[in-house]
Amino acid sequence: MENNIKSYLPQISEYFVKDFGKEYGEVIRQRINDSAFLFVSTSLANKRKLSTAIDNQLLRLTNQFCKEAGNALGISSPYKILTPEELSELKYYDVLIKSSSELNDETYIDFVKFLGKLVQKDKISQKNCENYIKNDKNKEIIKNCIKTICQIYDKNYVDKMRDLTRLKRQLLSNEEPSKTTGAEDRTIDEIDALDIDENEKDILKIKIAEYVLNDETAGFSFYTKSTSGKDMRVCILPPLEELNDSILFHEISHTVNAHNYSAKSGFTLIIDDDNKENQDLDEIITDYFALKAQNLAQKEGFKVCNNENELSLYSCAFMLFRNFLEGYAKDIKSCRMSGDPSLLDKTFGKENIKSLSQLATQFLDLIDTERQGEIVNALEEKYGFDIDKIDFSQKPKSYYEKQYLKFAKTMQETLNNIKEFQKDADSENSL
Ligand SMILES: [Zn+2]
Numbered sequence: 001m002e003n004n005i006k007s008y009l010p011q012i013s014e015y016f017v018k019d020f021g022k023e024y025g026e027v028i029r030q031r032i033n034d035s036a037f038l039f040v041s042t043s044l045a046n047k048r049k050l051s052t053a054i055d056n057q058l059l060r061l062t063n064q065f066c067k068e069a070g071n072a073l074g075i076s077s078p079y080k081i082l083t084p085e086e087l088s089e090l091k092y093y094d095v096l097i098k099s100s101s102e103l104n105d106e107t108y109i110d111f112v113k114f115l116g117k118l119v120q121k122d123k124i125s126q127k128n129c130e131n132y133i134k135n136d137k138n139k140e141i142i143k144n145c146i147k148t149i150c151q152i153y154d155k156n157y158v159d160k161m162r163d164l165t166r167l168k169r170q171l172l173s174n175e176e177p178s179k180t181t182g183a184e185d186r187t188i189d190e191i192d193a194l195d196i197d198e199n200e201k202d203i204l205k206i207k208i209a210e211y212v213l214n215d216e217t218a219g220f221s222f223y224t225k226s227t228s229g230k231d232m233r234v235c236i237l238p239p240l241e242e243l244n245d246s247i248l249f250h251e252i253s254h255t256v257n258a259h260n261y262s263a264k265s266g267f268t269l270i271i272d273d274d275n276k277e278n279q280d281l282d283e284i285i286t287d288y289f290a291l292k293a294q295n296l297a298q299k300e301g302f303k304v305c306n307n308e309n310e311l312s313l314y315s316c317a318f319m320l321f322r323n324f325l326e327g328y329a330k331d332i333k334s335c336r337m338s339g340d341p342s343l344l345d346k347t348f349g350k351e352n353i354k355s356l357s358q359l360a361t362q363f364l365d366l367i368d369t370e371r372q373g374e375i376v377n378a379l380e381e382k383y384g385f386d387i388d389k390i391d392f393s394q395k396p397k398s399y400y401e402k403q404y405l406k407f408a409k410t411m412q413e414t415l416n417n418i419k420e421f422q423k424d425a426d427s428e429n430s431l
Helices: 005-020 022-033 044-072 084-098 105-118 126-132 136-156 158-172 187-193 198-214 245-256 279-299 314-327 329-337 343-348 350-367 372-383 399-430
Strands: 035-039 220-225 231-237
Touching (some): 005 279, 022 035, 044 158, 084 105, 198 231
């Protein structure tokens, strides 16, 4: 079926179109049709190949650092590209410089040698180093140079490189990854065959390594550009033995999103720093539209996978979010489909989006325990799916009820604020 998934896409697209409306038909069909689907299983060979992607990425970062450091120091090329191990010396230098203690001559000599490597003068003799640092002015210059590049290293590189190194160690350790399968694995070949540049392929492989090792999400979607600059969406899914329609529709629901807005959410990029904004809110919305399309499919008896569907964590939040999701479906759709990331704040108000986003995270945190099913069922039974019908005068009987009532109250207020915000925006427009 791996290759066959393409044959199901036109029909799946129609369910999304039916829910979103004809005006989005063309763009939805195209986004889904242009997506690539990878069914990821793991094998030892695969892990080794994934770790190569990490090496490539470390090398790229090192490269980038050396360029940046060279520029900051006013060194024109040629400069030497250091190894990640050599670079890690900077962590130690940073601590030394920041500590108030006097630096000794040995440290200054290390500094000189390090900078020597960067400007491709590998063989500065010990004697030359000693002579150079006899002059206090030179010492000051050297110290400032090291300080400058330590700052660059600290700001943009050290965390990323540490995460990558950790991931690699984890990948190559003997522990069996949590997602295993006996199926023949062509993931790496399939990634290599994608029409995206090498850097993006490595980033995707690194995300797959994280996915395989962490077992946090059922699947994920990866947004990138093709080599010709076209939007590309890649859906990463579990192997078919484990896949079900809820996971499939959820990931496809991500691909329906516009690139700019969604690239900020859904999963965490290592390489790009600020991408966690509205992530939980986006997941709840994604799951909501996935479920709507899936319900339409079910009504017609349409099914792709044989496995039983499962209720996702995100769908548990519908009881709190239903009034928002249904009351503002049209606005939510136009934001999701638009490539304009500022539209969200313009439509709902920046503070209101912030509030919804916080509610999403707080609610998911509240119920994301081993007793999730039990907690959610009890809350649903007591409070239903319409927060306007909640009797707030009733005393909560448990911690979960207390928290939920607090969230529901905030949700009511936020929805009122959105109403006010849109009224103001409307009257401004009509002036
Ligand atoms: Zn998702």
